């Protein structure tokens with residue numbers, strides 16, 4: 115990989131390819147539309163674009179971030195477009211609010227609340243294409259307005275989520291020899307003269323490759339390798355930056371606190387992962403949706419917008435807030451001392467491994483359950499005829515492979531147990547570092563893996579092992 119980064123065409127050629135695929139997916143999505151949500155339930159799996167975007171692309175980038183870091187960002191077509199737009203744009207410096215990360219959090223919340231739970235962009239291919247097109251438009255507009263790579267650094271919610279999960283990865287961006295960077299005279303990797311060089315620019319997201327110590331923000335774009343290489347004054351060991359193996363969960367155990375915006379983002383995602391996994395099984399689905407359904411009934415929210423909004427607020431804000439604050443409340447009741455902001459931004463880190471493992475479980479469930487749809491996906495990429503055939507039973511889908519059930523069950527249990535174990539170790543390290551006078555009361559904080567992680571473990575055991 116590190117050798118590949120030195121070529122001018124890498125990863126540019128992959129970005130161009132993903133851009134072409136992106137455009138084809140948008141076109142295919144535009145060809146399949148419906149307002150009938152029962153039909154959309156089937157169409158979402160028979161339309162090739164929808165099948166790829168929601169059942170394969172999204173799950174695969176989640177898993178890739180956990181194991182490899184933000185490698186999706188390396189090939190992302192948005193990074194290419196926004197960087198190109200920034201070369202000809204106004205180059206305004208992003209203000210404090212943009213840099214705070216709150217736009218990313220609000221962007222993610224609006225996609226969840228309005229896009230998914232109100233407009234069903236994940237079920238209606240036509241709406242998905244509008245969403246993808248809007249994303250491309252935002253990418254280009256942000257590129258035209260702001261300097262460097264503002265979109266990837268402060269706005270993209272996908273990259274932000276991948277950055278959180280990348281904290282677990284056993285690979286990361288770093289430099290081969292720190293002393294070469296310490297003695298470096300040109301600092302080409304951060305020099306403002308190189309910001310808009312097409313290939314070999316200085317870091318667009320404001321990182322200093324010489325001091326990168328975590329995976330959260332690096333796009334793995336490799337531009338700093340090229341810039342270090344192109345401006346090499348003949349020093350052995352350059353280009354110095356690269357992609358290296360490192361200990362698993364390094365950034366989690368480094369206990370680097372999250373910002374307030376990251377914490378809010380993380381809280382919403384923690385609710386989303388519960389929703390994603392619990393709705394796979396009828397029993398937990400009914401349990402989870404009991405409150406939003408009843409509140410909606412009680413409020414009489416017949417309208418799709420208010421219904422979706424109330425449901426999202428309960429599932430992604432209210433319930434996760436209870437889960438996050440219960441351990442803290444018990445800790446305080448037991449006499450422990452810790453400011454709430456510190457708890458949320460620092461102990462919130464312990465949710466990440468469990469969220470990531472639950473997201474990976476969902477990814478496995480989704481990708482494997484959609485295997486039977488591939489048989490008809492290429493002969494009928496629009497998917498309307500196939501969906502009709504499935505609904506009127508003139509078309510029979512192939513069976514799900516026999517290996518799926520045992521493999522998914524075992525891997526799900528392993529992943530969730532790993533998530534709980536990593537979270538428990540993180541809590542242990544956090545209590546040693548941050549709880550000084552209330553150490554014996556720290557048991558309450560272990561309820562983060564116990565309660566949140568335990569819920570996933572119990573659900574998977576009861577469902578997959580038929581314990582209920």
Ligand code: SF4
Nearest residue numbers: 295298301302303342
């Ligand atoms: S990465 Fe290369 S250009 Fe950047 S400081 Fe180190 S040696 Fe200098």
Ligand code: SF4
Nearest residue numbers: 317332333335336338
């Ligand atoms: S540190 Fe290097 S690889 Fe990472 S985002 Fe900056 S330029 Fe790209």
